[in-house]
Amino acid sequence: MPGAVLPEVATQIPGPISKASAKKLDEVFDARAVHFVVDYDKSEGNYIVDVDGNRYLDVYSQIASVPVGYNNPAMLAAAQSPDVISALVNRPAIGNFPSRWWNDILREGLLRVAPAGTDKIFTAQSGSEANELAFKAAMMLWRRRERGEGVAWTQEEIESCLDNAKPGSPDLAVLAFKNSFHGRGFGSLSCTRSKAVHKLDIPAFNWPKADFPVLQYPLDKHEKENAAEEKRCLEQVEMLITSWHCPVTALIIEPIQSEGGDNHASPAFFQGLRDITAKHNVVFIVDEVQTGFGATGKFWAHEHWHLSSPPDMITFSKRAQCAGYFFGNEKLVPDTAYRQFNTWIGDPARVVMSKAIIHEILDKNLVEKSARVGEKLWAELELLALDYPELVQNLRGKGKGAFLAFDTREPAALVGKMRSLGINIGTCGTRTVRLRPMLIFGDEHIPILMDAFRKVFGAA
Amino acid sequence: MPGAVLPEVATQIPGPISKASAKKLDEVFDARAVHFVVDYDKSEGNYIVDVDGNRYLDVYSQIASVPVGYNNPAMLAAAQSPDVISALVNRPAIGNFPSRWWNDILREGLLRVAPAGTDKIFTAQSGSEANELAFKAAMMLWRRRERGEGVAWTQEEIESCLDNAKPGSPDLAVLAFKNSFHGRGFGSLSCTRSKAVHKLDIPAFNWPKADFPVLQYPLDKHEKENAAEEKRCLEQVEMLITSWHCPVTALIIEPIQSEGGDNHASPAFFQGLRDITAKHNVVFIVDEVQTGFGATGKFWAHEHWHLSSPPDMITFSKRAQCAGYFFGNEKLVPDTAYRQFNTWIGDPARVVMSKAIIHEILDKNLVEKSARVGEKLWAELELLALDYPELVQNLRGKGKGAFLAFDTREPAALVGKMRSLGINIGTCGTRTVRLRPMLIFGDEHIPILMDAFRKVFGAA
Structure with a gap:
């Protein structure tokens, strides 16, 4: 295909320099999860280059967090802009001493892509933090309604909360779903239900877990069963909300459960939750x-x-390269200042970078591009599934851009073999390969990816 | 004094442009805690300039988080360095795909100032996150010891933790102190005991709270009472550890309780905790x-x-302009990969900035400078306390650099009056004014600060 750079692999993966470098790093910083060590200066667009000189087509993009490609020129320009330099050098306590341009940066950047029905934002530094901040806003709203608008906090509340005791520190819950991943803080981790490695040995709140629908594929052949499964899960959600030992103040869900295995549900299911x-x-x-x-x-x-009607709060991170939550209901702003607060409240340098990303995405119609490329990629994967029905199962994500996944027998082994062919991909759940290409992944990259799959599966 | 720039205040504080700007911001972002809106481009060194053109001597430094001054030339250079630009544009999932320079940046930066007895680091994005990561490491170590080295996780543990239930999600506690502040995540907030505004309405873990010594000042006149008070608190700590309803896996304490009112304790007390x-x-x-x-x-x-013997873990953030924890015991690295993990594991752009800060501090002997200036500032504050014994009480921080504080009758009013004289300071606890100058705060700034105190107190 014209314009497509080919991957190049000259060493075993990880290569000797990667290995030595990770070993050295491991003396001071846990490096046991390092796949390879990267030369980011040599990486470009969809291609990541390791320190051994191997060049991979990156269809994993830093655990789904690279939006517009390595060394994207618009991001390079933004990184050298006066606003970013100022934000790096003069990091403000935004809640007390915001920069004169903070309002404009929010409006010209993140708020330009605020989901319909939302017009306010609270910034954070990670998805985990964003989710916990959202939980806190929901809990404060719940108690505000219980307490009555304008009713002062009681002395008992004020004193008991300092002892982590009721009524000041009440039992309030957040409902999440089986196989979900919402982060690793003590609150967000209490909503994460993906894998033991994320949760074991860490105390958790006694919060409810509902089943996420387990759909059967292909969808068009299982309409009736899948509708029944979603109905069952919705009934369980309502049962949990109405019968839990304490108030369920919020429900959190991923549109597609990612870490938990790329699990989908229908629009009707989400409307049911709404x-x-x-x-x-x-x-x-x-x-x-x-x-x-x-x-x-x-x-x-x-x-x-x-x-x-729109969701009440939408949390974001990863491809945004910053984090936070959007909302519309002003009651989700707590009753007084300093309740939802911290020293930094996000990182303005990253928020300015996010503005550049948003402009790049919108100016170049990258969402539309990714939707289009995703359709073609889907068609190719369907062909692959026909050729290797044992190795490519439950293909899913049709109509969801390039956010595609399938189950396979030995996902970790597949990822390893793909890497040695110069394709960087990732796994999720227990038997799933997930594709997380960047928005600039193009038609020309599809055959490179598919050739590698066919090589691996053909040799299996 | 030669070289000292004078504050300039030309409007009411906040000025009309600040007010209008904060009001506009508040439509989309909670701006109720904004003191004034800042023109960071015009701010320099110890001086912060607001959008109305008012210039303040900044003795609060973004809630104690500015290390070496606004628009510090070394930081400006670092912000434009290839490493920072690369880290901004190509943000890695550090645990999987670290940059080839990550190891060097850690060793040449943060690890150069690793506290004695520590040689390993885990990076984070906020103090709150750093503390929670430290708790998790402590809890995993506790269970590892209980389980026995090399003993596999049981199926019951693996399954129960996904339900937030025992034994996989055990009851394990962290002991903290009355009036402490350790952050606002659900775990760190369970250790925070400072003010209701931080905690109210948020569920908390049932973790123990010990009294922090309440010392009487001046210290040299209350040696006996203070020793008895510290002994009492130590006994309480041991009683709580040995009698709590579940294992106390970690104890967390601030060397000087800051948000909680600048509360000090003696080296003997901390040795007792050790x-x-x-x-x-x-x-x-x-x-x-x-x-x-x-x-x-x-x-x-x-x-x-x-x-x-050294503390087991030391967490940091704020002036570091990045966050994380140091440790020495390799058993605090969990038994397997991915247990202490997240997508970003800190922000390398901020870690590179931190390296520049560290070099600036070490090259210019700024810690020694601050210690020296702090002594002089202390002497001036002692004189102030003699002149205004009703308004300057419990002066504390002697020998702790410029980390000084005193109690006063109406701290918020004092801060307001000081701002209108061009001095930006902050409060803590319920009746305390805290000084948090930058490390570049010099002898020449002392009279500016003291003159303002004297003006305010003289008019009281």
């Missing part, structure tokens, strides 16, 4: 940390649902 | 988020204690 949460005054939080910023062929994955 | 934690296998975490990076006249405040 209805149930609205009925019970539960804040509906959509965790778009992995799906946001164009990953699914729309800027926000929840746009695929065409909900009757 | 002894008790060592005796009971409790991980001793020193939270140097506010005190680290030279704030107290030593690079790390716990150096003042001359402990018989």
Whole structure:
């Protein structure tokens, strides 16, 4: 294909320099999860180059967090802009001493892509933090409603909360789903239900877990079973909300469960959640940390649902290269200042970078491009599944851009073999390979990826 | 004094442009805690300039988080260095795909100032996150010891943790102190005991709280009472550790409780904590988020204690302009990869900036400078306390650089009046004014600060 750079692999993966470098790093910094050590200066666009000189087509993009390619010229320009330099050198306590341009940066950047129905933002530094901040806003709203508008905090509340005791520190819950991933803080981890390695040995809140629908593929051959499965899960959600030992103040869900195995549900399911949460005054939080910023062929994955009313909060991170939550209801701003607060409240340098990313995505119609390329990639993967039905199962993500996945027998082995062919991909769940190309992944990269799959599967 | 720029205040504070700007911002971003809106381009060194053109001597430094001054030339150079540009544009998932220079940046930067007895690091994005990561490492170590080295996780553990249930999600505690501040995540907030505004309405873990010694001032006139008070608190700590309903895996303490009111304790008290934690296998975490990076006249405040053996973990953020924890015991690296992990594991752009800060501090002997200036500032404050004994009480921080504080009747009113004289200072606790000058605060700034105090108190 014209314009397509080919991967180049000259060593075993990881190569000797990568290995030595990771070993050296491991003396001071846990490097056991290092796949290879990277020369980012030599990486470009969709291609990542390791310190041994191997060049990979990157279809994993830093755990789904590279939006517009390595050394993207627009980002290089932004990184050298006066605003970024100033934000790096003069890091403000934004809540107390914001920069004169903070308002403009928000409006010209993140708020330009605020999901429909939202017009306010709170910034953070990670998806985990964004989710916890959203939980806190939901809990404060719940208690504000219970307490009554304008009713002062009682002395008992004020004193007991300093002892981590009721009524000041109440039992309030957030409902999440089986196989979900919402982060690794003590609150977000209590909502994460993906793998033991994320959770073992860490205390957790007694919060409810609902089943996420387990759909059967191909979807068009299992409409009835899948509808029944989603109905069952919705009924369970409502049962949990109405019967839990303490108030369920918020429900958090990923549009596509990513770490947990690329699990999808239908728009009707999410509309059901919207209805149930609205009925019970539960804040509906959509965790778009992995799906946001164009990953699914729309800027926000929840746009695929065409909900009757928007989610209450949308959290983001990863491809945004910064983090936070969007919301519309001003009651989600706590009753007084300093309740939702911290020293930095995000990182303005990263928020300015995010503005450049947003402009790049919008100016170059990268979401539309990714939707289009994703369709072609889907068609190729369908052919692959026909040729290797044992090795490519439950192909999923149709219509969700290039946010595609399938189950296979030995995902980790497949990833290793793909790397030695110069393709960097990732796994999720227990038997799934997930594709997380950047938004600039083009038609010309599809054959490179597919050739590698066919080589590996053909040799299996 | 030669070289000292004078503050300039030409409007009411906040000025009309600040007010209008904050109001506009508040439409989209909670701006109720904004003191004034800043023109960082015009700010320099110790002076912060607002959008109305008012220039303040900044003795609060973004809630104690500016190390070497606004628009510091070394930081400006670092912000434009290839490493920072690369880290901004190509943000890695450090745990999987570290940059070829990550190892060097850590060793030439943060590890150069690793506290004695530590030689390993885990990076994070905020003090809150750093503390929670430290808790998790302590909890995993505790269970590893209980489980036995090399003993595999049981199926029951693996399954139960996904339900937030025992034994996989055990009851494990972290002990913290009354009036402490350790962050606002659900775990760190369970250790924060400072003010209701930080904690109210948020669920908390049932973790123990010990009294922090309440010392009487001046110290040399209350030696006996203060020793008794510290003994009482130490006994309480040991009682809590040995009698709590679940294992206390870690103890976290600030060398000087900052948000909670600038509360000090003696080296003997901290040695007592070291002894008790060592005796009971409790991980001793020193939270140097506010005190680290030279704030107290030593690079790390716990150096003042001359402990018989070092703390197990030291967390940092704020002046470091990045965050994380240091440690020495390799058992604090969890038994397998991916247990202590997240997508970004800190922000390399900020870590490179931190390296520049460290070099600036070391090259210019800024810790020694701050210690020296702090002594003079202390002497002036003692004179002030003699002249205004009703308004300047419990002066504290002697020998701790410029990390000084005193109690006063109406701290918020004092801060307001000081701002209108062009001095930016902050409060803490319920009746305390805290000074948090940068490390470049010089002799020449002392009279400017003292003149303002005298003007305000003289008019009182």
